[in-house]
Amino acid sequence: MSSSIFKLPFTHGIESEVQIVNLKGRWIDGEKMISIMGKIVHDVADGLKAILKDPQDELVKRISKKASNVRVAPVERRGETLIISYTLPDGKKIDVELLGRDPHIGTITWILEIATPPCDNLEELAWWLHTLFKLSHDSLPAGVKLITTGLNPLMEYQQGLSFGDHHHIGIPDTKLRIAVYNLIRAFIPHLIALSVNSPFVNGRPTDAVMLKDGKLQAPGCVRSVRLQLNVRQLGPDDPQHYIPHLKSLDEEFFEKTIGRTPARMCDMYPFTKYGTVEARFFDCQISVIRKIALAALLQAIALKAKKLLETKEEIPEIDSETLIKNRRSAIRWGLTGPFFKPKDLELIVKRHPDFARMYFFDHKSGGKEPVKRLVDAVKNMFLFLREELEELGVLKSEYLNPLLVSVYGDVAGKVTAPMTTADYQLEKFFEFGEDIESLSRELQIIADQTCNNIWSDPLSGTPNLQEIIMVPVSLEVALDTPVVFEGQPVTCRVFVENKGDEPLRDLTLRCIVTSQSGEEVLEEEFALDLLEPGEKRVGEVEFETEAGISQYTLSAELMISSELITTDKLAIPVYRVNCKSDLIAQVDGVIVTGETEIPFIVAVENTTPQDMYLTLRVAVVDRDQKRELDYVTSDVKPWGVYLKPIRARDQVLFVAMSEETAKLDWAKAVLEGQTEGSWIEIEPLVLKPWLYSSWISPRCAIRAQLIDSSGRVISEGWSRDFRVFFQGAMVSVEVGRIPKTTYNIGETLETTVMVDASELLSPTPVSIVVKAKSTTNNIEKKILDMSVKPGVTTSIPVKWTIPSDVLKGGKDEDIMYLSVEVFHDGELINLIETAAKFKVLRGPEVSLKIISMPDAVTPESPLTGKVAIRGLSSALIPCNLIIEKVTQKGTEKAAEVPLSEPMIDSVVDIPPLDIPRDAEKFTVRAFLTRNGEKLAEDELNVNVVRLKEAISVFLNEIPETMTPGALHDAIIQLENKLNTQIAFDFTYTEAANNTIILQETIPVKIEAKDKVLVKIPVKAPLFATDKECKVKIEIKKGEEVGWVNERHIRIEAVRPAIRVAYISTPPLSEYIQVEKELELKISPSVQSFADYTLPVRAVFAIFEKKTKKVVMRKTAELTLTKGKIERISYEPLTWKILKPDKAESYYLGVILFEKVKGELKEIPSKIVQNSLITVTFTPKT
Structure with missing residues (x-):
């Protein structure tokens, strides 16, 4: 934000109550919440200190001069709280509790209360609120989310457990404070109607939700269930006891009227110890910018009250019965609710004519008709405050946009006014098939977005302000x-x-x-x-x-x-896939004696609107030396399927619990409370004592990385740091010299192992296991397993006759080494691996193996592969490699390759083999032969599968209905199930009304076990309005059909797809008086709202209304792109009108034809705005 230009007439502070939930949108276990709340408070304190210490712009520099002594301290009923010392405009310094649990809800801790200091300009207020929200959001542990609504949509209502925004307007002067209080009181129903944001409770709205013609139909749904149910902390919802109009700042009168002592728990309270008017009736708003917009609106009302007081104009008293009726209407229906007038309206009109005209009569009728709906009352309020909003500089600024869009809609027509955020939630609930968990997920994403960007709001756009100000x-x-x-x-x-x-x-x-x-x-x-x-x-x-x-x-x-x-x-x-990691337990250090498991939790969240194929890699990392001590990757684990794919707007929680942690009831309870058991259990990371010397204690952390299909790391999350203390082994081992460097199969290796267990204090012995391990693969052979008693030092002889099975896979030699593992009570406490390596040789033995050949193919596909040959010495050549195909009908020689050179380790290509017709399977056999004797052989069974069995197809949803001109990209995933490449033709056809719109055949090749995505542009042709469009998708290879699918789409007109305009000099109107001959210069133009480029023929004509005689006609071939205006004629068309003796009427119209595959298809006039207009010329008298 730039320098401060939005100076406020009064200081302003906001307290916002925010929900903390798990990924399912439900409450988190109370014990876990205490830990989470403490983490948020400390992390936000650290982040705020860093920002204020190094301010990056002028606004933050000014704020940092006001702020001091950022600290976390215990506060009664709140626990640990973030506190700051802040300097007010008058130079007085106060302490402000910025962040902590709500102090008014007993022991329940699901409410995070975020409060700003008193601010004297709007940018300062916006910076504080957004910064505290963003720092709180960034400090959330894995599996924890924020929601910004008045109630938790999934949970039952509990007394007092609701979420609101409280606004404090600082007014030291008591007379002015009374005036501000009285004027805000008059507009409480209007402000509630603007801010309702809690339409769900216990997983449902209060009545049925429907959409009709794209508009919300939910007359029985309460828009603010919070205000309806939370009667003890708000209201009172009783005309006899509602907050009164005040003549003086009489707190005793106030308490007696509302029947509460103390009286703060009500809609509005003007007696705070801070000298503020506190407005408490707002639901927690869905976005930060909406909270700021309400603050600007309250400041405008306060400024209006100040002006009325200065001019000695009395602020009228709206009776409590009328306020309660309109308050209930706002709570139930929001902006669409009815607006009630008082019984003594005539008396109010007589005493306060200007105010009554503004408050009770519709300005659009010139003050003659009464206001019937709350939205019109709110519009009157904005007109009443227009001068103050302009004086504050917010009327044309982005700060007020969310409220203005809710009331007036946007210029693009994306938001149909009136529309509150409660209405938005109800519409989304209907779109999600009344799945409340999907709605909760959407609210979590909205909270993520508003925490990251202050301007983010689900009802965004440029407000249509023509009713308030004439914007040219x-x-x-x-x-x-x-x-x-x-x-x-x-x-x-x-x-x-x-x-x-x-x-x-x-x-x-x-x-x-x-x-x-x-x-x-x-x-x-x-x-x-x-x-x-x-x-x-x-x-x-x-x-x-x-x-x-x-x-x-x-x-x-x-x-x-x-x-x-x-x-x-x-x-x-900017969409990305988020990844957060953390330790399960609150630990500062881990002691590693044996193999030690590190439990952790990783939350993966796909906030994008599309599926993603990902790999998760989790590692414990030495942060000082940037060294990985252990890692796990999802690609080689069964649980990796949860990321291939992870669905759009979905999340997965992976939990790795150690054996010790899993035994603890509290650990499971914590996870159950946080995730409701909806986690995927994976194996923990393991630290081993020989990774470091015992005197090193590195600073470590859990790092989680998400890797896309191209191998790029797209997201990375780190846990908090912890120290690892490696305890050295209490048993030392030394391996003697290995006599030879090369051994043949059958020879004996001899050496000794020295074991020193003299410092072992345990009464139980240690187990010594000696193994021979390969350096090139996973082969290992146990040579020795024996026990050594504590306090003993001994030399153990080792003898190993090398077996033939150490050389596997046709290998003739391998490099090996010895390892000694020391176990104590089943735990590995020491590992020694010899530096000296030795070679193991097989000797002269020939082998072959068929490789690189798939085990399944489709008919008419060439089959290729290779033969790996090892140990073919000079004594065995010349010889021949024979390739045979074996079917039920017999054996057929497919190829013969003469070999004349020795092959120690070589590969020979198998010539392409034809697939036997009508065979379901066959065998490929390869063998070496010399002088009629087989030296070695191998065979491979190959299945012949049909195209429909070789591929799998996943078709993303194609909508059942589309609007004319809409374009939907249908994504089809094709997967090759075989271990060989397959090729086929992919054909898709779109037709409507017996006309082919689009037809294309794409040759597709898919490598073995691979996937490809094919995108189909599905167009909703304009000529097919109110008709059906058919999309056919087919996969073929020759005459074989592998897959076919047909979808039918209804093309339904919702709004105009094309707009026609007639620019004329002089301007056209419905009636034109003609004094003498008149010459009109007309430029007809066409503007398309279709998503795709639209080639059309446009025919413009003028004809007499009575005789239908054509006066003028112009035809143009146009290519329309979305939003761009195209003129039918580059030069204005001249239309001369003689002075008529009597009224003469003409039609001006444009007929449009859509060009489809060389054909012209008429576009229905119902989706063409202004397709036909009438002009009547009359003689001037």
Whole structure:
């Protein structure tokens, strides 16, 4: 954030109550929560100290001068709490409790309370709230998440366990504080309607949820279940005891009215010890920027109250009965609820005509009709506060955008107003098939995004403010692609449209891209000399994302002659797969005597909207020497299937418990409480005592890495550090000299092993195991196993006659060494491996093996392979290599290769073999023959499988309905199950109304055991509106069909797909008076909203309404791209009108034909906006 420009008339602080949940969205075990809460508080304290110690911009420098003594200290009823000393604008220094558990909920600790210091400008307030949210989010251990709603959607309501945002407005002057309190009180229903954010309890909404014509239908669903149920801490929901309109700051009167002592637990409290008005009726808002927007709105109300007090205007009293009715309406229906007027409305109108007109009458009717819905009452409130919002500088800023979009919608039409975040949740619940856990997962991702980017909000966009202020030009920022990954180029489009009646000149568009840390990535300026009425321009901003940056923000500012007209901001989340690791137990050090298991937990979270194929590699790492002490990788483990793939927006929790930890009931209870048993159990990492000398104690940590299919590390997470103390072995071993360096099979190796167990204090003996191990493979042979008593030093003779099976796989020789393992009570306490190596030789023995040949093939595929030959000495040549095919019908010689050179270790290619027709399986046999005698042989059984058995197909979901002009990329995964390459043709056809839209055949080759992805662009043709489109996918090889699938898609019109505009000089209108001959210059244009490029024929015509006689006709061949305006005629068309004797009406219209495979298909007029308009000319009298 840049320098402070949003000065607040009063200091402002926010307390936000946030939920801490497990990956399932449920409460975490209470004991575990105490540990998690402590970790969050200490980690946030460390992070905050680092930021304030080294501020990176002017705003943080100013804040760091106010802040001092960042510390963690115990506070009564809260436990460990993050506290800071902060300097107020008047120079007074106070202590502020920034972070800790909520002190009002007994022993329950699921509420994390985040509080800002009192701030005197909006940027300072936004910095504090977002910084504390981000640091808290980053400190969460693996398997733990935040949710920002008024209630936990999955859990039953418990008394007092709800989540709200409390706003403190600092007003030392008591008369002014009363005025601010009274004016905010009047608008409590409006503010609740704007902020409802708790539509679920116990896993369900309070009634059925439906979507009709794309709009939410949920009249029985309460939008703020929190406010409906939490009656002890809010309200009171009773007209007789609701918070009163105050004439003086009389706390005793206040307490008596609401019937509570102390009286703080209510909707609003003006008697705090801090000299603030505390507004307590807000649900916890879904995003940080929405919390800041409400703060700006409260400041505007307070500023309005200050002005009314200064001009001695009385703030009218809205009776409690009316407030309660509208409060209940807001709680139940949000912005769509009915708005009730008081019984004594005439009296209020008489006493306070201006206020009553604003409060109770719809401004769109000129103050004649009463307000019927809360959304219209909220619009009146914004008009009432317009001057104050402009004075604060927030009306046209991005700070207020989320609230304005909820009320007025956005200029792009993506958000249909009115829309609260409770409505948004209900819509998502319906989209997820009423799966509440999927909704909870979505809320966790929204919380992740708002913690990473302050501008992130699920209802984002540029608000349509034409009702509040006449903006002559609109500005909209959009992202070309819905998903952005790390390291990818990003293209954003900026749309500028003249919505006025006059040309605009000298426009400057300034675009700035910043990273999540506020660092500027890109700045560009575009100059627009002229923008005609109705004209829309599109600019592009391109940049490339970097690894480790999870959010970018594109800020656009439009100026006319250096005056700022409008702004827009776009939050660009950069998707990645997150990986967090941690130790299960809170330990500072590990003592390693024998093989010691290290228990850990790893959470893998795919926040992207697509499936990912990943490998997890977990290692215990010496951080000082950057050395891995042990590791495990998912590719070679059965549990690796959970990552191949990990589904979109899914998460997996891997838990490795040591034997000791698994025996502890508390450890299992902690994990159950945190994850509800929904973890995958894997093996722990192991540290061994011989990894280091006993005097070294390295600083270690658990590192978890996620690796994509290209081998790139895409995410990395570290546990906290811990020390490892290696205890040296109490039994020493020394191996004697090995006499020879080369041994043949059958020879005897002799040596001695010296064992010193004199320092072993245990009463039980140690076991000495001597092994011979290969350096090139996993072969090892136990030579000796014997016991040595404690306190004894002895020399043990070792004799080993080398068996023939140490050389496996046709090897003629190997390099080996000796190892001595010392076990005590079943634990390995020492390991010695000899530095001296010795060679083992087989001697003259020939062998062969068929290699590199698959065990299954498809018909008509060539079969190839190799034969590995070892030990073919000069005494055995010349000889022949014979290849045979054996079927049920007999044996057939397939190839004969003469060999005339010795082969110690060589490979011979097998010529391509034809697959026997109609055979289900056959055998390939290879043997060496010399003078009619077989020297060696091998064979391999090969199965012949059909194409449908050789491949597997996974088709991502194709929607059942699409809107005209929509484009859906269907992804098909094709997997080769065989150990050989297969090839086939992939054909897909899309047709509608007996017309082929798209047909393509792709030759596909898939390597052995590999997968490929094929993308099919499924288009929803405009001409097929309200009809059915058929997509057929087929896999064939020759005449053999391996797989076929047909899908039917209904093309349903929801909104116009094309807009027609008629720009004319002089301007067109429904009625035009003509004094003399009139000449019109008309420029018809077409703008497409289709997702794909659309070739069309456009026919523009003017004809008399009565006789249908064509006056003018113009045909143009156009190629429409999304959002771009195309003119039917480059030069304006001239239409001359003689002065009529009487009214004459004409139709102006455009008929569009979609070009499909050389055919013209008429586009229905129902999806073409302004396809036909009427103009009537009348004589001027």
